[in-house]
Amino acid sequence: MQLLAVTCLSLATKMEETLMPSILELQIEGTRYIFDLRTVFRMELLVLNALDWKLRSITPFTFMYLFAYKVDSSGKHTRELIDRATKVTLAAIHDIEFLDHCPSSIAAAAVLCASSEIMQLASIDLGTVVSWCIIGLHEEAIIRCYQLMQQLTVNNVQRESTVTTTATATTTSETTAMTSKEVVSSHCYSSSPPSKRRKSSSGT
Numbered sequence: 001m002q003l004l005a006v007t008c009l010s011l012a013t014k015m016e017e018t019l020m021p022s023i024l025e026l027q028i029e030g031t032r033y034i035f036d037l038r039t040v041f042r043m044e045l046l047v048l049n050a051l052d053w054k055l056r057s058i059t060p061f062t063f064m065y066l067f068a069y070k071v072d073s074s075g076k077h078t079r080e081l082i083d084r085a086t087k088v089t090l091a092a093i094h095d096i097e098f099l100d101h102c103p104s105s106i107a108a109a110a111v112l113c114a115s116s117e118i119m120q121l122a123s124i125d126l127g128t129v130v131s132w133c134i135i136g137l138h139e140e141a142i143i144r145c146y147q148l149m150q151q152l153t154v155n156n157v158q159r160e161s162t163v164t165t166t167a168t169a170t171t172t173s174e175t176t177a178m179t180s181k182e183v184v185s186s187h188c189y190s191s192s193p194p195s196k197r198r199k200s201s202s203g204t
Helices: 002-016 037-050 061-071 078-092 096-100 103-115 126-132 139-190
Strands: none
Touching (some): 078 139, 096 139, 103 139
């Protein structure tokens, strides 16, 4: 386990760091074993083969800026476009229907959905996705994913509207009930018999 930990740390530093520390620097002092460079390298090959050499996870966010630039090459609305596309993507990944779509399709569809919400970019249509196709990505895949996202957006709006209506109805009902109780309480108080006056002991 110690060798595996050192190996994984070595691979991580090769992926993220510009200055690679030595193998000895990656190993904690006082540990039971100190592994040499050749041993760690052999273990790295075993780990890489087990992972099929896939050390970096590819997500829709990997392609987000690429497609955002294709929509807005001036960069004036890139930040807003990325923010909206990110929200669309986060909402989509919870839906099982999107498991059939690759990360690049989801990113392209999310950017399309986001651009339709920005007035200055609303002129972008589905015909533009022909120029977006990269290796392994096809126009049909983007359009299918885009249509799914549009439907998801509609469903979310309807769900939020239903929740808002239900909450409003509940609040109105509670307010009416409280008002009725106050009216009844006021009526009971006003109809209660007046207390009898105590007779004065003087004069009679």
